[in-house]
Amino acid sequence: MSFVLHPRLAADTFLVGELTLCSVLLMNDSRYPWLILVPRQAGLRDFDDVPMGDKSAFHREIDYASAVLRSETQAFKTNVAALGNMVPQLHVHVIARFEGDAAWPGPVWGQGEAVPYESSAATQLITRLRRDFGMKG
Amino acid sequence: MSFVLHPRLAADTFLVGELTLCSVLLMNDSRYPWLILVPRQAGLRDFDDVPMGDKSAFHREIDYASAVLRSETQAFKTNVAALGNMVPQLHVHVIARFEGDAAWPGPVWGQGEAVPYESSAATQLITRLRRDFGMKG
Numbered sequence: 001m002s003f004v005l006h007p008r009l010a011a012d013t014f015l016v017g018e019l020t021l022c023s024v025l026l027m028n029d030s031r032y033p034w035l036i037l038v039p040r041q042a043g044l045r046d047f048d049d050v051p052m053g054d055k056s057a058f059h060r061e062i063d064y065a066s067a068v069l070r071s072e073t074q075a076f077k078t079n080v081a082a083l084g085n086m087v088p089q090l091h092v093h094v095i096a097r098f099e100g101d102a103a104w105p106g107p108v109w110g111q112g113e114a115v116p117y118e119s120s121a122a123t124q125l126i127t128r129l130r131r132d133f134g135m136k137g
Numbered sequence: 138m139s140f141v142l143h144p145r146l147a148a149d150t151f152l153v154g155e156l157t158l159c160s161v162l163l164m165n166d167s168r169y170p171w172l173i174l175v176p177r178q179a180g181l182r183d184f185d186d187v188p189m190g191d192k193s194a195f196h197r198e199i200d201y202a203s204a205v206l207r208s209e210t211q212a213f214k215t216n217v218a219a220l221g222n223m224v225p226q227l228h229v230h231v232i233a234r235f236e237g238d239a240a241w242p243g244p245v246w247g248q249g250e251a252v253p254y255e256s257s258a259a260t261q262l263i264t265r266l267r268r269d270f271g272m273k274g
């Protein structure tokens with residue numbers, strides 16, 4: 001069974017690029033700078049499902065995404081979460097939070113409707129993020 | 138500066154016991170089997186704040202808590218999250234979820250009021266969890 005990104009994740013996000021283990025996605029919700037990491041392995045569901053040999057990369061990429069997002073946004077707080085009740089494919093939310101953002105101090109899920117990025121804003125943010133992650137091209 | 142458990146966490150939970158890095162707490166909300174891991178180090182706030190030398194223990198203890206909770210509860214899904222918007226001390230939620238539980242399929246935070254355990258139920262669950270974690274005494 002080969003890895004295919006869950007269609008709901010594909011529909012709700014832009015691809016930023018690829019790290020060694022995970023694809024990095026940008027949630028199409030301009031209310032919050034919001035990355036999603038998805039290990040490119042089929043059949044993973046819970047946070048502890050990542051195989052032993054990939055766990056250190058998994059943790060390292062979560063930390064890396066947190067640092068990149070914090071540096072890019074000057075986030076007040078970073079939320080990290082693997083929930084997956086609706087989308088069963090393992091994915092880790094890394095969200096930059098600010099005092100007074102649309103859901104503050106609550107969690108972001110299920111709060112109002114997503115506000116999609118304007119096309120040029122998404123392109124510019126993805127370009128900056130790719131540079132910050134050190135992704136080529 | 139020495140580590141002191143945040144008073145809000147102390148008020149909302151029972152102590153299950155101590156792992157090498159983290160204290161394991163049981164959230165006093167009988168609607169969900171819900172553990173909270175708190176690294177016993179002062180000044181940690183975000184998931185990626187754990188010092189390099191403790192990261193592998195941190196990740197391993199999250200995985201261990203997930204496995205123990207799943208085994209104890211036959212959870213359908215495990216939620217893992219470090220949010221900390223309201224309680225700034227780094228703490229990781231590890232929550233057993235079930236189709237049809239009080240917040241399913243949404244996240245548990247901010248959904249209704251906690252339903253405290255009856256005293257004997259909490260004691261029994263903590264005893265079972267301590268046994269599952271291999272904690273002494």
